[in-house]
Amino acid sequence: MDLRLLRYFLTVCETGTLHGAAAVLHVAQPSLSRQIRRLEQDLGFTLFDRSARGLSLTAAGRAFRPVAEDLLTRATQVTSTARAIARGTVSDLTVVAAPTTVADVISPFIVHAGAGGVIGNAIEAMPEHVYGAIERGDADFAVGTRIPPAELRSMVLGHAYLWAQMPADHPFASRASIPIEELVRERLIVMSPAHGVRHMLDSAAARAGLSFSAAVETTSPVLAQALAAAGRGICVLSDDPHYDLAAVPISATGGDLIITLFGVWDEMHYAGAQIAACLEDLSAFNAVLYPQTTKFAVPVPPA
CATH class of the missing domain: 3.40.190.10 (Periplasmic binding protein-like II)
Incomplete structure (x- = not known):
């Protein structure tokens, strides 16, 4: 699949016309029209209904649009990841956690880590969906309160009170x-x-x-x-x-009564060592943020 053709298709969707898309892409309109036809031939279905009133997405085109957007997003992630590997550096990792964890643990830790911190983005998800974001590739690692899946690496980061x-x-x-x-x-x-x-x-x-x-x-x-x-x-x-x-x-x-926090990541992640180091730092930070001064009961994982 030619990613350039996907970009052309999405630009036409966003502008609504071949003329507007051609101006944004800095290509000639006849050339853009031929490229869209080529994409339709490659896919085996028509993306746009063409009439005197202009272009409109077909049902197949509407179904394909989010797929094209996802492919381009992942292609961008692959490029940035490859550059990070080539440089031997890691920055702007994405963590997924429940909204409360993002607000009360992740965000203060980002401030604490300063400009040299490796977390560049955080995704909020309900507790039952946190680990799924790793499996889909939407996040580099997770901080969750549920028991982690056996196929992922994990460590206990500490505890928070109820x-x-x-x-x-x-x-x-x-x-x-x-x-x-x-x-x-x-x-x-x-x-x-x-x-x-x-x-x-x-x-x-x-x-x-x-x-x-x-x-x-x-x-x-x-x-x-x-x-x-x-x-x-x-x-x-x-x-x-x-x-x-x-x-x-x-x-x-x-x-x-306490809640156990787990740090979870894919062992095969290219930045696995850096993620583990980040989670060790987060664990130490959490111990300061929520010091356990008394014995705690066996935690009940949140539903």
Whole structure:
């Protein structure tokens, strides 16, 4: 497949006319028209309906457009990767993680690493889709909370607390931790049942033989924190606190409830050694960011 022809096709799609595409590509319009015909012959189907009113994509053309875009994107990635290998340097690696992890762990680490850091981009994904981004080639490595697939390399980066968050003047705010037996008697602002931290809370309560009724259920961590700051209850999250909320670990049998963070990558990745080194640095950074000062319970991986 001639990538130049794909670029011509996509430019015609973007401009809507052969004349506009020819101007953008700096080629003669008759030549561009011949190249599009050539691409159609190579593919075996018509990309455009041609009429006096201009060009419009056929059904086959609409189906092929995202394929062409993906091919060109991957070709660009191959070129940049080859240049990095040739130089013997690694920069601008892409990490995939859940939104909370990107905000509370990855982004602060990028700032900490400074101009010499190797992470240049971060993709946000739901926890259940994080490792799939590596397998598709959309990211170079991942930071996830689920057990990594056996076919990928992984290391434990550390742990983050499941927090009970409340205003600083709340009686619980000065505690080192809050036993789950006491927590479930409070007005709780919790995430919806599909959310990982809600699964952790429900599982910990069930193991302790406890039940609770949520005062508020929400899909938004920011809203949960806003409601807690307004004095509407205690929110249970893994996110870093905002709105001047105090964040206190939740204790259960064996210690505090925590989330395990895994660094995951493909062993065959050209920058595997650099990814491993980056994850070692991230692990050390996470230990400073979230120091475990007490024993912790066996973690429950978020759903």
